[in-house]
Amino acid sequence: xxxxxxxxxxxxxxxxxxxxxxxxxxxxxxxxxxxxxxxxxxxxxxxxxxxxxxxxxxxxxxxxxxxxxxxxxxxxxxxxxxxxxxxxxxxxxxxxxxxxxxxxxxxxxxxxxxxxxxxxxxxxxxxxxxxxxxxxxxxxxxxxxxxxxxxxxxxxxxxxxxxxxxxxxxxxxxxxxxxxxxxxxxxxxxxxxxxxxxxxxxxxxxxxxxxxxxxxxxxxxxxxxxxxxxxxxxxxxxxxxxxxxxxxxxxxxxxxxxxxxxxxxxxxxxxxxxxxxxxxxxxxxxxxxxxxxxxxxxxxxxxxxxxxxxxxxxxxxxxxxxxxxx
Amino acid sequence: xxxxxxxxxxxxxxxxxxxxxxxxxxxxxxxxxxxxxxxxxxxxxxxxxxxxxxxxxxxxxxxxxxxxxxxxxxxxxxxxxxxxxxxxxxxxxxxxxxxxxxxxxxxxxxxxxxxxxxxxxxxxxxxxxxxxxxxxxxxxxx
Numbered sequence: 001x002x003x004x005x006x007x008x009x010x011x012x013x014x015x016x017x018x019x020x021x022x023x024x025x026x027x028x029x030x031x032x033x034x035x036x037x038x039x040x041x042x043x044x045x046x047x048x049x050x051x052x053x054x055x056x057x058x059x060x061x062x063x064x065x066x067x068x069x070x071x072x073x074x075x076x077x078x079x080x081x082x083x084x085x086x087x088x089x090x091x092x093x094x095x096x097x098x099x100x101x102x103x104x105x106x107x108x109x110x111x112x113x114x115x116x117x118x119x120x121x122x123x124x125x126x127x128x129x130x131x132x133x134x135x136x137x138x139x140x141x142x143x144x145x146x147x148x149x150x151x152x153x154x155x156x157x158x159x160x161x162x163x164x165x166x167x168x169x170x171x172x173x174x175x176x177x178x179x180x181x182x183x184x185x186x187x188x189x190x191x192x193x194x195x196x197x198x199x200x201x202x203x204x205x206x207x208x209x210x211x212x213x214x215x216x217x218x219x220x221x222x223x224x225x226x227x228x229x230x231x232x233x234x235x236x237x238x239x240x241x242x243x244x245x246x247x248x249x250x251x252x253x254x255x256x257x258x259x260x261x262x263x264x265x266x267x268x269x270x271x272x273x274x275x276x277x278x279x280x281x282x283x284x285x286x287x288x289x290x291x292x293x294x295x296x297x298x299x300x301x302x303x304x305x306x307x308x309x310x311x312x313x314x315x316x317x318x319x320x321x322x323x324x325x326x
Numbered sequence: 327x328x329x330x331x332x333x334x335x336x337x338x339x340x341x342x343x344x345x346x347x348x349x350x351x352x353x354x355x356x357x358x359x360x361x362x363x364x365x366x367x368x369x370x371x372x373x374x375x376x377x378x379x380x381x382x383x384x385x386x387x388x389x390x391x392x393x394x395x396x397x398x399x400x401x402x403x404x405x406x407x408x409x410x411x412x413x414x415x416x417x418x419x420x421x422x423x424x425x426x427x428x429x430x431x432x433x434x435x436x437x438x439x440x441x442x443x444x445x446x447x448x449x450x451x452x453x454x455x456x457x458x459x460x461x462x463x464x465x466x467x468x
Binding site for chain 2: 119120122141145147148149151152153187190191
Protein backbone atom coordinates (compact mmCIF):
# COMPACT_ATOMS: atom_id res chain seq x y z
CA UNK A 1 0.00 0.00 0.00
CA UNK A 2 1.76 3.12 -1.12
CA UNK A 3 0.87 6.33 0.61
CA UNK A 4 0.95 9.85 -0.66
CA UNK A 5 4.01 11.50 0.76
CA UNK A 6 2.32 14.86 1.32
CA UNK A 7 0.83 15.40 4.74
CA UNK A 8 -2.87 15.91 4.94
CA UNK A 9 -3.04 18.97 7.11
CA UNK A 10 -6.50 19.94 8.36
CA UNK A 11 -7.71 23.19 6.86
CA UNK A 12 -7.51 25.27 10.01
CA UNK A 13 -3.78 24.65 10.32
CA UNK A 14 -2.97 26.06 6.94
CA UNK A 15 -1.86 29.63 7.44
CA UNK A 16 -1.14 32.00 4.62
CA UNK A 17 1.96 34.11 4.33
CA UNK A 18 0.95 37.70 5.10
CA UNK A 19 0.83 39.71 1.92
CA UNK A 20 1.22 43.09 3.53
CA UNK A 21 2.29 44.69 6.79
CA UNK A 22 -0.30 44.32 9.47
CA UNK A 23 0.64 47.55 11.16
CA UNK A 24 3.12 48.58 13.83
CA UNK A 25 1.02 47.30 16.74
CA UNK A 26 0.80 43.70 15.48
CA UNK A 27 3.64 41.35 16.60
CA UNK A 28 6.04 40.61 13.76
CA UNK A 29 5.65 37.18 12.18
CA UNK A 30 2.29 36.44 13.73
CA UNK A 31 1.50 33.97 11.02
CA UNK A 32 3.45 30.97 9.86
CA UNK A 33 3.34 29.05 6.64
CA UNK A 34 3.23 25.34 7.43
CA UNK A 35 3.30 24.28 3.81
CA UNK A 36 6.45 26.30 3.24
CA UNK A 37 8.06 24.82 6.35
CA UNK A 38 7.15 21.37 5.16
CA UNK A 39 8.74 21.93 1.82
CA UNK A 40 11.99 23.31 3.15
CA UNK A 41 12.39 20.75 5.91
CA UNK A 42 12.70 17.84 3.51
CA UNK A 43 10.30 15.73 5.55
CA UNK A 44 8.47 14.70 2.40
CA UNK A 45 11.62 13.01 1.12
CA UNK A 46 12.07 11.07 4.36
CA UNK A 47 8.50 9.81 4.26
CA UNK A 48 8.67 8.92 0.58
CA UNK A 49 11.88 6.97 1.15
CA UNK A 50 10.30 5.05 4.00
CA UNK A 51 7.26 4.23 1.90
CA UNK A 52 9.50 2.95 -0.86
CA UNK A 53 11.88 0.88 1.19
CA UNK A 54 9.52 -0.79 3.62
CA UNK A 55 6.89 -3.18 2.37
CA UNK A 56 3.57 -3.05 4.21
CA UNK A 57 3.95 -1.91 7.86
CA UNK A 58 1.04 0.52 7.71
CA UNK A 59 0.89 1.32 11.46
CA UNK A 60 4.59 2.16 11.49
CA UNK A 61 4.35 4.48 8.54
CA UNK A 62 1.27 6.14 9.98
CA UNK A 63 3.00 6.76 13.27
CA UNK A 64 6.09 8.19 11.62
CA UNK A 65 3.94 10.49 9.56
CA UNK A 66 2.21 11.67 12.70
CA UNK A 67 5.54 12.34 14.38
CA UNK A 68 6.65 14.30 11.33
CA UNK A 69 3.49 16.42 11.45
CA UNK A 70 4.10 17.01 15.16
CA UNK A 71 7.62 18.20 14.43
CA UNK A 72 6.40 20.54 11.77
CA UNK A 73 3.90 22.15 14.07
CA UNK A 74 6.57 22.39 16.79
CA UNK A 75 8.80 24.32 14.41
CA UNK A 76 5.93 26.56 13.44
CA UNK A 77 5.25 27.31 17.08
CA UNK A 78 8.90 28.07 17.66
CA UNK A 79 8.91 30.68 14.92
CA UNK A 80 6.06 32.38 16.75
CA UNK A 81 7.87 32.14 20.04
CA UNK A 82 5.59 29.51 21.59
CA UNK A 83 7.96 26.96 23.00
CA UNK A 84 6.99 23.63 24.50
CA UNK A 85 9.21 21.00 26.05
CA UNK A 86 10.82 18.15 24.20
CA UNK A 87 8.25 15.46 23.40
CA UNK A 88 8.77 11.98 24.75
CA UNK A 89 9.84 9.75 21.95
CA UNK A 90 10.57 6.43 23.61
CA UNK A 91 9.06 3.60 21.62
CA UNK A 92 8.27 -0.05 21.90
CA UNK A 93 8.12 -2.25 18.84
CA UNK A 94 6.24 -5.47 19.39
CA UNK A 95 5.25 -8.11 16.93
CA UNK A 96 5.87 -11.60 15.73
CA UNK A 97 9.28 -12.76 14.60
CA UNK A 98 10.49 -11.51 11.26
CA UNK A 99 8.13 -8.54 10.96
CA UNK A 100 10.83 -5.91 10.59
CA UNK A 101 11.23 -4.56 14.12
CA UNK A 102 15.02 -4.44 14.08
CA UNK A 103 15.08 -3.17 10.51
CA UNK A 104 12.79 -0.27 11.27
CA UNK A 105 14.63 0.55 14.47
CA UNK A 106 17.84 0.86 12.53
CA UNK A 107 16.21 3.30 10.20
CA UNK A 108 14.46 5.18 12.97
CA UNK A 109 17.65 6.90 14.05
CA UNK A 110 18.10 8.33 10.58
CA UNK A 111 14.45 9.33 10.31
CA UNK A 112 14.42 11.07 13.69
CA UNK A 113 17.67 12.84 12.93
CA UNK A 114 16.39 14.14 9.63
CA UNK A 115 13.21 15.24 11.32
CA UNK A 116 15.39 17.14 13.75
CA UNK A 117 14.32 15.34 16.90
CA UNK A 118 17.71 14.00 17.85
CA UNK A 119 21.05 15.74 17.64
CA UNK A 120 23.06 12.94 16.19
CA UNK A 121 22.37 10.34 13.58
CA UNK A 122 23.63 7.36 15.47
CA UNK A 123 22.10 4.26 16.92
CA UNK A 124 23.54 2.07 19.62
CA UNK A 125 22.08 -1.40 19.47
CA UNK A 126 22.34 -3.49 22.63
CA UNK A 127 20.92 -6.60 24.15
CA UNK A 128 20.77 -7.64 27.77
CA UNK A 129 24.41 -8.71 27.95
CA UNK A 130 25.60 -5.20 27.16
CA UNK A 131 23.63 -3.74 30.04
CA UNK A 132 23.76 -6.29 32.82
CA UNK A 133 26.92 -7.20 34.67
CA UNK A 134 28.11 -10.48 36.03
CA UNK A 135 28.87 -9.46 39.58
CA UNK A 136 27.83 -6.90 42.15
CA UNK A 137 28.84 -3.43 41.15
CA UNK A 138 29.35 -4.36 37.52
CA UNK A 139 25.94 -3.41 36.20
CA UNK A 140 25.76 0.29 36.96
CA UNK A 141 28.98 1.36 35.20
CA UNK A 142 28.22 -0.94 32.29
CA UNK A 143 24.73 0.47 31.78
CA UNK A 144 25.87 4.04 32.26
CA UNK A 145 28.64 3.59 29.70
CA UNK A 146 26.15 2.33 27.16
CA UNK A 147 23.85 5.24 27.89
CA UNK A 148 26.68 7.73 27.52
CA UNK A 149 27.64 6.26 24.18
CA UNK A 150 24.07 6.51 22.99
CA UNK A 151 23.47 10.09 24.15
CA UNK A 152 22.23 12.39 21.48
CA UNK A 153 21.00 9.48 19.40
CA UNK A 154 18.92 6.35 19.73
CA UNK A 155 19.42 3.42 22.07
CA UNK A 156 17.89 0.25 20.68
CA UNK A 157 17.36 -2.57 23.14
CA UNK A 158 16.58 -5.81 21.37
CA UNK A 159 14.75 -8.58 23.23
CA UNK A 160 14.15 -6.22 26.11
CA UNK A 161 12.27 -8.77 28.22
CA UNK A 162 15.48 -10.64 28.98
CA UNK A 163 16.46 -7.75 31.23
CA UNK A 164 14.09 -8.99 33.86
CA UNK A 165 14.60 -12.49 35.20
CA UNK A 166 12.36 -12.93 38.21
CA UNK A 167 13.27 -16.56 38.81
CA UNK A 168 16.93 -15.80 39.55
CA UNK A 169 17.31 -13.59 42.62
CA UNK A 170 21.00 -12.99 41.92
CA UNK A 171 20.15 -11.40 38.61
CA UNK A 172 21.22 -7.78 38.18
CA UNK A 173 18.77 -6.98 35.42
CA UNK A 174 16.58 -5.00 37.80
CA UNK A 175 19.41 -2.58 38.46
CA UNK A 176 19.89 -1.99 34.78
CA UNK A 177 16.16 -1.42 34.42
CA UNK A 178 16.17 1.18 37.17
CA UNK A 179 19.07 3.11 35.64
CA UNK A 180 17.34 3.00 32.26
CA UNK A 181 14.06 4.26 33.67
CA UNK A 182 15.82 7.12 35.43
CA UNK A 183 17.63 8.23 32.30
CA UNK A 184 14.55 7.81 30.14
CA UNK A 185 12.71 10.19 32.42
CA UNK A 186 15.37 12.77 33.22
CA UNK A 187 17.09 13.03 29.88
CA UNK A 188 14.23 12.76 27.46
CA UNK A 189 15.68 15.43 25.24
CA UNK A 190 19.06 13.70 25.00
CA UNK A 191 18.16 10.13 24.24
CA UNK A 192 15.47 8.08 22.53
CA UNK A 193 15.06 4.50 23.73
CA UNK A 194 13.48 1.90 21.49
CA UNK A 195 12.59 -1.48 22.92
CA UNK A 196 11.78 -4.39 20.68
CA UNK A 197 10.58 -7.89 21.18
CA UNK A 198 7.88 -10.45 20.68
CA UNK A 199 4.45 -9.24 21.64
CA UNK A 200 3.43 -11.74 24.31
CA UNK A 201 6.74 -11.56 26.13
CA UNK A 202 6.86 -7.78 26.00
CA UNK A 203 3.40 -7.75 27.55
CA UNK A 204 4.64 -9.88 30.46
CA UNK A 205 7.66 -7.64 30.80
CA UNK A 206 5.55 -4.50 30.99
CA UNK A 207 3.24 -6.03 33.53
CA UNK A 208 6.12 -6.70 35.88
CA UNK A 209 7.71 -3.30 35.19
CA UNK A 210 4.89 -0.76 34.97
CA UNK A 211 7.40 2.09 35.07
CA UNK A 212 8.49 1.19 31.57
CA UNK A 213 5.04 1.20 30.10
CA UNK A 214 4.30 4.67 31.37
CA UNK A 215 7.53 6.10 30.01
CA UNK A 216 7.02 4.78 26.54
CA UNK A 217 5.02 7.14 24.42
CA UNK A 218 4.66 5.05 21.28
CA UNK A 219 3.68 1.42 21.38
CA UNK A 220 3.81 0.23 17.81
CA UNK A 221 2.63 -3.20 16.79
CA UNK A 222 4.16 -4.76 13.75
CA UNK A 223 1.48 -6.74 11.95
CA UNK A 224 2.19 -10.01 10.18
CA UNK A 225 2.80 -9.70 6.48
CA UNK A 226 0.24 -11.07 4.05
CA UNK A 227 1.18 -13.31 1.15
CA UNK A 228 1.36 -10.55 -1.44
CA UNK A 229 3.69 -8.48 0.77
CA UNK A 230 5.88 -11.50 1.41
CA UNK A 231 6.17 -12.07 -2.31
CA UNK A 232 7.27 -8.48 -2.81
CA UNK A 233 9.81 -8.85 0.01
CA UNK A 234 11.10 -12.05 -1.61
CA UNK A 235 11.55 -10.31 -4.95
CA UNK A 236 13.42 -7.43 -3.32
CA UNK A 237 15.70 -9.82 -1.45
CA UNK A 238 16.42 -11.68 -4.67
CA UNK A 239 17.09 -8.46 -6.53
CA UNK A 240 19.77 -7.45 -4.02
CA UNK A 241 21.35 -10.88 -4.34
CA UNK A 242 21.11 -10.74 -8.16
CA UNK A 243 18.68 -13.58 -8.59
CA UNK A 244 15.39 -13.52 -10.44
CA UNK A 245 12.15 -15.42 -10.72
CA UNK A 246 10.38 -16.12 -13.96
CA UNK A 247 6.58 -16.31 -14.24
CA UNK A 248 6.49 -20.02 -13.36
CA UNK A 249 8.74 -19.75 -10.35
CA UNK A 250 6.88 -16.69 -9.12
CA UNK A 251 3.68 -18.70 -9.16
CA UNK A 252 5.48 -21.59 -7.46
CA UNK A 253 6.71 -19.27 -4.74
CA UNK A 254 3.25 -17.80 -4.25
CA UNK A 255 1.93 -21.36 -3.80
CA UNK A 256 4.77 -22.08 -1.39
CA UNK A 257 3.90 -19.01 0.70
CA UNK A 258 0.23 -19.95 0.84
CA UNK A 259 1.09 -23.31 2.28
CA UNK A 260 3.93 -22.20 4.52
CA UNK A 261 1.93 -19.45 6.19
CA UNK A 262 -0.52 -22.01 7.50
CA UNK A 263 2.18 -24.17 8.99
CA UNK A 264 3.46 -23.59 12.52
CA UNK A 265 6.53 -21.50 13.39
CA UNK A 266 6.21 -19.12 10.53
CA UNK A 267 8.58 -16.19 10.98
CA UNK A 268 7.45 -13.85 8.22
CA UNK A 269 10.33 -12.23 6.38
CA UNK A 270 12.89 -14.45 8.05
CA UNK A 271 11.15 -17.59 6.85
CA UNK A 272 11.07 -16.11 3.38
CA UNK A 273 14.79 -15.49 3.55
CA UNK A 274 15.42 -19.06 4.68
CA UNK A 275 13.22 -20.43 1.93
CA UNK A 276 15.11 -18.40 -0.64
CA UNK A 277 18.42 -19.67 0.70
CA UNK A 278 17.20 -23.24 0.36
CA UNK A 279 16.00 -22.53 -3.18
CA UNK A 280 19.43 -21.13 -4.02
CA UNK A 281 20.95 -24.32 -2.66
CA UNK A 282 18.73 -26.44 -4.88
CA UNK A 283 19.48 -24.26 -7.86
CA UNK A 284 23.20 -24.67 -7.28
CA UNK A 285 22.79 -28.44 -7.06
CA UNK A 286 20.70 -28.52 -10.21
CA UNK A 287 23.21 -26.46 -12.18
CA UNK A 288 26.05 -28.60 -10.91
CA UNK A 289 24.25 -31.84 -11.81
CA UNK A 290 23.43 -30.43 -15.25
CA UNK A 291 27.00 -29.39 -15.86
CA UNK A 292 28.29 -32.80 -14.78
CA UNK A 293 25.74 -34.40 -17.08
CA UNK A 294 27.28 -32.52 -20.01
CA UNK A 295 24.99 -29.49 -20.32
CA UNK A 296 27.76 -27.12 -21.34
CA UNK A 297 28.88 -23.73 -20.00
CA UNK A 298 26.42 -21.70 -17.93
CA UNK A 299 25.73 -18.04 -18.67
CA UNK A 300 24.62 -15.22 -16.39
CA UNK A 301 20.95 -15.80 -17.18
CA UNK A 302 21.10 -19.40 -16.08
CA UNK A 303 23.07 -18.61 -12.97
CA UNK A 304 20.63 -15.98 -11.79
CA UNK A 305 17.38 -17.80 -12.48
CA UNK A 306 15.58 -19.69 -9.73
CA UNK A 307 13.34 -22.10 -11.55
CA UNK A 308 9.98 -23.47 -10.42
CA UNK A 309 11.53 -26.88 -9.75
CA UNK A 310 13.96 -25.32 -7.27
CA UNK A 311 10.98 -24.05 -5.30
CA UNK A 312 8.55 -26.91 -5.71
CA UNK A 313 11.13 -29.35 -4.36
CA UNK A 314 10.39 -27.99 -0.90
CA UNK A 315 8.95 -30.26 1.76
CA UNK A 316 6.09 -27.83 2.18
CA UNK A 317 4.58 -29.16 -1.05
CA UNK A 318 4.84 -32.72 0.13
CA UNK A 319 1.19 -33.60 0.87
CA UNK A 320 1.99 -37.14 1.94
CA UNK A 321 3.98 -36.06 4.99
CA UNK A 322 2.05 -36.05 8.27
CA UNK A 323 0.63 -32.60 9.12
CA UNK A 324 2.68 -30.57 11.57
CA UNK A 325 1.35 -29.51 15.01
CA UNK A 326 -1.61 -27.20 14.50
CA UNK B 327 42.26 34.22 44.95
CA UNK B 328 40.93 32.60 41.83
CA UNK B 329 43.45 30.10 40.56
CA UNK B 330 44.23 30.47 36.89
CA UNK B 331 45.21 26.95 35.92
CA UNK B 332 44.18 25.39 32.65
CA UNK B 333 42.41 26.76 29.61
CA UNK B 334 39.79 29.52 29.89
CA UNK B 335 40.90 30.25 33.43
CA UNK B 336 41.04 33.99 32.83
CA UNK B 337 37.48 34.02 31.55
CA UNK B 338 34.43 34.18 33.81
CA UNK B 339 32.91 30.87 34.83
CA UNK B 340 31.67 28.89 31.87
CA UNK B 341 27.97 28.08 31.86
CA UNK B 342 26.84 24.48 31.47
CA UNK B 343 25.94 25.16 27.88
CA UNK B 344 29.38 26.56 27.12
CA UNK B 345 31.03 23.60 28.81
CA UNK B 346 28.91 21.36 26.61
CA UNK B 347 30.06 23.20 23.53
CA UNK B 348 33.71 22.82 24.47
CA UNK B 349 33.24 19.12 25.15
CA UNK B 350 31.45 18.75 21.84
CA UNK B 351 34.44 20.34 20.13
CA UNK B 352 36.79 17.91 21.83
CA UNK B 353 34.63 14.94 20.88
CA UNK B 354 34.47 16.12 17.30
CA UNK B 355 38.26 16.06 17.19
CA UNK B 356 38.12 12.49 18.43
CA UNK B 357 39.62 13.24 21.86
CA UNK B 358 38.69 11.20 24.91
CA UNK B 359 37.24 13.24 27.76
CA UNK B 360 37.73 12.56 31.43
CA UNK B 361 36.82 14.30 34.66
CA UNK B 362 39.23 14.86 37.55
CA UNK B 363 38.94 16.55 40.91
CA UNK B 364 41.15 17.69 43.75
CA UNK B 365 41.17 20.01 46.71
CA UNK B 366 44.85 20.89 46.62
CA UNK B 367 45.16 23.98 44.45
CA UNK B 368 48.95 24.13 44.14
CA UNK B 369 50.02 24.56 40.50
CA UNK B 370 52.55 21.76 40.83
CA UNK B 371 49.80 19.34 41.82
CA UNK B 372 49.52 17.36 38.63
CA UNK B 373 47.97 14.26 40.17
CA UNK B 374 44.31 15.06 40.49
CA UNK B 375 41.95 12.23 41.35
CA UNK B 376 40.04 10.61 38.54
CA UNK B 377 36.26 10.59 38.53
CA UNK B 378 35.61 7.36 36.65
CA UNK B 379 37.53 6.29 33.60
CA UNK B 380 38.20 8.36 30.48
CA UNK B 381 35.22 8.12 28.19
CA UNK B 382 36.23 6.79 24.83
CA UNK B 383 33.90 6.31 21.86
CA UNK B 384 31.54 9.05 22.89
CA UNK B 385 29.81 11.15 20.30
CA UNK B 386 27.75 13.51 22.36
CA UNK B 387 28.56 15.99 25.11
CA UNK B 388 25.53 15.04 27.18
CA UNK B 389 27.25 11.93 28.45
CA UNK B 390 30.30 13.82 29.69
CA UNK B 391 28.14 16.55 31.21
CA UNK B 392 26.32 13.88 33.14
CA UNK B 393 29.60 12.82 34.72
CA UNK B 394 30.60 16.42 35.42
CA UNK B 395 27.35 17.07 37.22
CA UNK B 396 27.59 13.83 39.16
CA UNK B 397 31.08 14.85 40.28
CA UNK B 398 29.80 18.30 41.23
CA UNK B 399 27.10 16.74 43.36
CA UNK B 400 29.60 14.52 45.15
CA UNK B 401 32.32 17.12 45.61
CA UNK B 402 30.73 20.56 45.44
CA UNK B 403 33.70 22.23 47.13
CA UNK B 404 36.52 20.72 45.13
CA UNK B 405 38.19 21.87 41.95
CA UNK B 406 36.87 19.80 39.06
CA UNK B 407 38.36 19.82 35.61
CA UNK B 408 37.58 18.25 32.26
CA UNK B 409 40.49 16.84 30.25
CA UNK B 410 40.52 15.90 26.60
CA UNK B 411 43.16 13.40 25.55
CA UNK B 412 44.37 13.02 21.97
CA UNK B 413 45.59 9.51 21.24
CA UNK B 414 46.90 10.17 17.75
CA UNK B 415 50.51 9.04 17.31
CA UNK B 416 52.78 12.02 17.58
CA UNK B 417 50.48 13.75 20.07
CA UNK B 418 49.44 11.21 22.72
CA UNK B 419 48.82 14.02 25.13
CA UNK B 420 46.20 16.12 26.84
CA UNK B 421 44.97 18.66 24.35
CA UNK B 422 42.43 20.55 26.39
CA UNK B 423 41.99 20.87 30.10
CA UNK B 424 39.75 23.38 31.80
CA UNK B 425 38.34 23.85 35.27
CA UNK B 426 34.58 23.54 35.55
CA UNK B 427 34.02 23.85 39.27
CA UNK B 428 35.67 25.77 42.07
CA UNK B 429 35.12 26.14 45.81
CA UNK B 430 33.20 29.24 46.81
CA UNK B 431 36.14 30.79 48.65
CA UNK B 432 39.69 30.27 47.43
CA UNK B 433 42.14 31.50 50.09
CA UNK B 434 45.20 31.75 47.85
CA UNK B 435 48.92 31.21 48.35
CA UNK B 436 51.73 32.50 50.49
CA UNK B 437 55.39 32.71 49.76
CA UNK B 438 57.59 30.78 52.17
CA UNK B 439 61.17 31.75 52.61
CA UNK B 440 63.79 29.35 53.85
CA UNK B 441 67.26 30.42 54.89
CA UNK B 442 69.97 28.13 53.60
CA UNK B 443 73.76 28.19 54.02
CA UNK B 444 75.40 31.50 53.47
CA UNK B 445 72.66 34.03 53.00
CA UNK B 446 70.90 32.03 50.26
CA UNK B 447 67.12 32.17 50.37
CA UNK B 448 65.04 29.32 49.03
CA UNK B 449 61.44 30.15 48.12
CA UNK B 450 58.41 27.99 47.86
CA UNK B 451 54.72 28.58 47.44
CA UNK B 452 52.23 27.16 49.86
CA UNK B 453 48.47 27.34 49.63
CA UNK B 454 46.49 28.45 52.65
CA UNK B 455 43.99 25.72 51.88
CA UNK B 456 46.49 22.94 52.45
CA UNK B 457 47.00 24.06 56.05
CA UNK B 458 43.97 21.97 56.80
CA UNK B 459 43.79 18.26 56.06
CA UNK B 460 42.27 16.98 52.82
CA UNK B 461 38.48 16.96 52.88
CA UNK B 462 38.25 19.86 55.35
CA UNK B 463 39.91 22.52 53.26
CA UNK B 464 36.94 24.51 52.05
CA UNK B 465 33.83 25.53 53.91
CA UNK B 466 30.71 23.89 52.52
CA UNK B 467 28.52 26.20 50.56
CA UNK B 468 25.43 27.18 52.54
